[in-house]
Amino acid sequence: MKNDKKLLIDLYRTMVRIRHLEDKLKDLYLRGYVRGTIHLSQGQEAVAAGGCLALELDDYIITTHRGHGHCLAKGVGSKELVAEILGKETGCCKGRGGSLHAFDVSKGVLGAAGVVGAGIPIATGVGLGIKQLKEKKVILNFFGDGASNQGTFHEAINLGSVWNLPVIYLVENNQVADTTPYKETINIENIADRAKGYGIPGVVVDGNDALGVYKAVKKAAERARSGQGPTLIECKTYRWEGHHIGDNCVWRKDSELEAWKERGPIKRLSKKILTEHILSEDELNNIKEDAKNEMEEAAKFAINSPQPDAATALNYVWADNEEEEVL
Ligand SMILES: Cc1ncc(C[n+]2csc(CCOP(=O)(O)OP(=O)(O)O)c2C)c(N)n1
Numbered sequence: 001m002k003n004d005k006k007l008l009i010d011l012y013r014t015m016v017r018i019r020h021l022e023d024k025l026k027d028l029y030l031r032g033y034v035r036g037t038i039h040l041s042q043g044q045e046a047v048a049a050g051g052c053l054a055l056e057l058d059d060y061i062i063t064t065h066r067g068h069g070h071c072l073a074k075g076v077g078s079k080e081l082v083a084e085i086l087g088k089e090t091g092c093c094k095g096r097g098g099s100l101h102a103f104d105v106s107k108g109v110l111g112a113a114g115v116v117g118a119g120i121p122i123a124t125g126v127g128l129g130i131k132q133l134k135e136k137k138v139i140l141n142f143f144g145d146g147a148s149n150q151g152t153f154h155e156a157i158n159l160g161s162v163w164n165l166p167v168i169y170l171v172e173n174n175q176v177a178d179t180t181p182y183k184e185t186i187n188i189e190n191i192a193d194r195a196k197g198y199g200i201p202g203v204v205v206d207g208n209d210a211l212g213v214y215k216a217v218k219k220a221a222e223r224a225r226s227g228q229g230p231t232l233i234e235c236k237t238y239r240w241e242g243h244h245i246g247d248n249c250v251w252r253k254d255s256e257l258e259a260w261k262e263r264g265p266i267k268r269l270s271k272k273i274l275t276e277h278i279l280s281e282d283e284l285n286n287i288k289e290d291a292k293n294e295m296e297e298a299a300k301f302a303i304n305s306p307q308p309d310a311a312t313a314l315n316y317v318w319a320d321n322e323e324e325e326v327l
Contacts, residue, residue: 005278007053007211007214008211008269008272008273008276008278009273009278009279009287010053011046011049011050011053011210011211011214011269012210012266012269012270012273012284012287013287013291014045014048014049014052014053014073015045015046015048015049015210015265015266015269016266016287016288016291017072017078017291017294017295018041018045018048018049018068018069018072018073019042019045019266019291020288020291020292021068021069021072021078021081021082021298022040022041022042022068022069022241023042024082024295024296024298024299025038025040025068025085026038026040026241026245027299028082028086028299028302028303030245033086033302033303034085034086034099035087035098036098036099036100037099037245037246038068038085038099038244038245039066039099039243039244039245040066040068040239040240040241040245041066041068041069041239041241042239042240042241043174043208043237043238043239043240043241043260043261043265044066044069044174044207044237044238044265045069045210045265045266046207046208046209046210046212046213046235046237046265046268046269047069047142047170047207047213047235047237048070048072048073048142049069049073049210049213049214050209050210050211050212050213050214050215050216050217050235051070051073051140051142051170051213051214051217051235052070052073052074052075052140053073053214054213054214054215054217054218054221055074055108055138055140055217055221056137057075057108058108058137059108059137059138059139059140059221060108060109060110060130060137060138060139060140061074061108061109061110061139061141061142062110062111062112062113062119062122062123062126062139062140062142063111063112063113063119063142064112064113064116064119064142064143064144064147065099065100065112065113065114065116066144066172066239067102067112067142068085068102070109070112070142071092071102071104071107071109071112074107074108075104075107075108075109076092076102076104076107076109077092078294078295078298079297079298079301079302080092081102081298082295082298082301082302083095083298083301083302084097084099084102085098085099085302086302086303086305087307087308088302088305088307088308089305089306089307090301090302090305090306091302091305092104092109094316095307095308096308096316097112099112100112101113101114110122110126110139116143116144116146116147116150116177117147117148117150117151117152118152119141119143119147120141120143120147120150120152120153120156120157120169121152121155121156123139123141123156123160123169124156124157124159124160124163124165124167126139126167127139127160127163127165127166127167127230128163128165130166131163131164131165131166137166137225138166138167138168138221138224138225139166139167139168140168140170140221141167141168141169141170142170143169143170143172144171144172144173144174145171145172145173145174145175145176145177145182145186145191146177146178146185147171147177148171148186148191148194149177149185149186154197157169157194157195157198157200157230157232158198160198160200160229160230161198161199161200161229161230164227164228164229164230165224165229165230166224166225166227166229166230167230168217168220168221168224168230168231168233169230169231169232169233170217170232170233170234170235171191171192171232171233171235172207172235172237173191173207173234173235173236173237174207174237174238175236175237175238175239176239176243176252178243179243179247179251190202190204190234191232191234192204192232192233192234194232195231195232198232200229200230200231200232201223201231201232202231202232202233202234203216203220203231203232203233203234204234204236205233205235205236206235206236207236207237207265208236208237208238208263208264208265209265209268210265210269211269211272213233213235216233216235217233220233237265238257240257240260240261240264270284
């Protein structure tokens, strides 16, 4: 495990960068720069930071419609990410993926999945690929509590277990799917308990504790890398914003949101860092200021970048294949 102090600072910095990224995206959306909709993850930053920092650079992730934070934490540059979300040619998918399908193979980000639960079988397939190639990599698959009710969840985790694949299935339980509290659709306390049905470890983690998430994913990654198969991790957290940016949240009580904000992940880690005298209040503020400036620069870069040329709309639809003639 990395030096603890450095790890805590890295976790803090990553969460603060995600928070500023999402705040900036909301601002850009409200100013008309983003087409379609976006799904924000303020309040859930500990899951992205803890999960991705526990991986090696060449490990993989697959994320969801709520995946900006996961992509940033895994190493996608803020400029390329914001440009992608604005549909610009300088984006990590040259503007063809957008928020729901951001992808960056060079950073091990094998894509966001706009279809709920669709990433889970893909992650199992990637795990099979890693195993067949005899690589020492792992894949971390983020998905929501709603996705854990899809058939894909059950089928894909069962196969992951039977084939002993190096996959970490991480359910980010933010308490609600769209506007439906998970307790109305799931009749057990912990989604992680479903792991018993597949014969793999099921772990419940406080999803607002970045260090706790890091430790759980690190352990699952070690297990996966050493050929012992998958783990199902449930991170219990809370989504501060609506389901998508146009959701006015009439379905929940303000008091519930305020209670979760009190134990928000950034506040929580900053308290630990201050109490343990790892950094001063000023040093924490400098990290925030840097993150704010970084996202300001990313936004400027994205706004000033060109749209893809319409004549190239069909580029990247087919893979190049020089040997075979494609009819
Ligand atoms: C198969 C499928 N069904 C429905 C939708 C519409 N939809 C998009 S996000 C969402 C809720 C997903 O909830 P959850 O998996 O808990 O993720 P969260 O939004 O909470 O991050 C739904 C129903 C979809 N995109 N795909």
